Amino acid sequence: MTKKVLLLPFLLLCFVQFSVAQHVYCGHQRAMNNLANQVPSFKQAVQQTFAEAQRAAKANASRSNELLQVQVVVHVVHNTEVQNISDELVAEQIAILNEDFQSLNADQANARDMYKALAGNAGIEFVLATTDPDGNPTSGITRTATEVETFVDLDLDFAALLEASAECGLDFTCIQEKILVGGLEENAESGGVQMDDVKRSDRGGIDPWDTERYLNIWVTNLNIDFLGQSMPAILGFAYPPVGAPNWPDEVFEEDLSAIAGVVIHHEAFGKSNAGDGLIGNLADGGRTTTHEMGHYFGLRHVHGDGGCGEDDGISDTPAADAEQQAQADPENLPVCEDLYSIDTCPEDDMPDMVENYMDYNAITCQNLFTIEQVEIMRAMLQGPRAGLLGQQVTSTAEEIAATQGFEVYPNPTANTLNLSLTGYDLADFEVRVQNILGATVTVNVTKGNTQIDMSELNSGVYLVNLVKEDLQIVKKVSVLN
Ligand SMILES: [Zn+2]
Incomplete structure (x- = not known):
């Protein structure tokens, strides 16, 4: 066997690692598509809920910025010791959320002036729950040891890689497409792990606490294992509010309460995280949780998960192109100033808002939500997510x-x-x-x-x-x- 033959799989492995890392980050769109396949009216209901939040935000434009307090439970679901993150790390992440959702984060000063002027204060306070659903005292943190090695619905193997390379030659885009799509299909056919399994005790995760009253956050492993290498797949995901029983214009009868909440990859949780291996700088700063929380309160990516014609429904975020944006490389992060020239949709005369938590460029340059994003989140929290407020939790x-x-x-x-x-x-x-x-x-x-x-x-x-x-x-x- 020649060296060349051995080299090819090695090169492919490096490539896969690189390309997966490039497309790693947020599983929001994948989770949305998965759910829409099971519940056909889901996306329409999301849009109607969003439109209702826009109306409510407009009607209450003068409402005070009174701090809205949310009770949080963090479920640590671990397969290894490093995944069993500490109470201190949980507290650190909660503190980061409180800074980011109250405009107290020091790095907001770094935003360009034209975007600093658009920054809004969400006025949301996150507090670890002190009473559990049965009325007992709690730290607001649960710990579950699991046999499940990863909660990602992707099955990658070496045979699939070789097969893809045989079909695609050295066309890496083709290979990537084939192994990712093939890996998802293979997983689905074999009845493998599903994205929401971490939210189910009978699938190796843990059932949520009443999702109407508590904001549930699951912290677990979302890496994939490929040839013994643990590689980043997604850093987190969350579903937007939809079909809540207390929300006007109720059109959606499915009960999705069992999957409401936020899932975060353990290496992306908190700031001083011991386990941030391959992800490295990409997920520093605890901003993955800030971003996913934006989804949980109904925000979409700034680029609307499409080209320049696809909008996020928010008027004070400039247009951006999803394809052009996903370019963060954990090995080689750009300086924020270098990103300021990026303008993936020149027609709107505004450069991409790389400062926005819902943008898709380097996460290290993010430091704000806009005023309109904040209004939507507050409308959602006082509408379909209103159960999180108030005294019922105690x-x-x-x-x-x-x-x-x-x-x-x-x-x-x-x-x-x-x-x-x-x-x-x-x-x-x-x-x-x-x-x-x-x-x-x-x-x-x-x-x-x-x-x-x-x-x-x-x-x-x-x-x-x-x-x-x-x-x-x-x-x-x-x-x-
Ligand atoms: Zn996202």
Whole structure:
């Protein structure tokens, strides 16, 4: 056997490593496509939810920037010791989120002036949950040892690589296409790992905590193993809000609550991460989680996952071309100033906003969300994700049990809201209606009333509280007036 024959597979391996690294980053689009294949109306429902958020953002343009607090649970799902990241690293990542979502990150000063002027403060505070779904105290971190080596739905093997090289010769784009597509198909046919398996206890992951009330983050291995080499595949993914039961214009009946949340590759989580091997600088700074959180609150990539004609639905981010953008190379990161000349869509007279967390150039140059992106995220958090706000998370076991017997209907309502309560006497409770920021808008002074007049309230999401001594139970209701 000649050296040349041995060299070819080696070169191909180097190439695969390089090309996979080039296309590594965010699995958002892949996850969206996977789900759309299973649930055909999914993408349309996402668009309708987004359009509703735009309307809500416009209607509430003058609303105060009051800090909105979100309860977080981090599920560490580990197959090796290094994947079992420390509590300190979790705390570090939460602190980074709080900086980025409150415009407190020092590197925002580096943004070009024309884009600094567009930076918005999301006003979102992330807090590790202190009470679990059963009402018990918790650190807000769960740990699960798993047999699953990677939660990526890609099966790559050497035979596929040789087969692709036989078909494509030295056309590397062709090889890449074949092994990636082939690897995904092979995995699907063999019933291999699916992207959302980390969210299922019966598939080696861990079931979420109530996704209406908690923001679930899973941290696990998303590398692929190829010829004994661990290679980056994706750094994270998240689904946007869709079809929430408390959101006006509800058109979507599938229940996707079991997969709501954010999945992050362990090496990309936090800043001082011991395990950031091949990914290196590409994922430094904890910004992968910031980016995925943007998706979780309904944002798309700045380039809209398409060419210049494809938009992200946000008017204060300039157009960008997806194909031209995905060029981050972990071995050779550019200086941010060198990226400032990039203008993949010259027609709009604005260079690419490489400072944006939802951009696809070098992650190390990112330091802002725009004002309109922030308005969308806040509208989503006060709309379809509103369950994350408010006091339900700190419920006691008795409150959780009592809440199960508490019904409000119809929901949504325009006029009269009916109340019913099993297991307790409704006459013992005071009824209070609060808006989503916690301000009381109606107090029903006559105890025992089973109806509330909602006709004077503005459209929006409200919390109906039943209060008796130290027992307080809550239901969400949408008002459409
Ligand atoms: Zn993304």
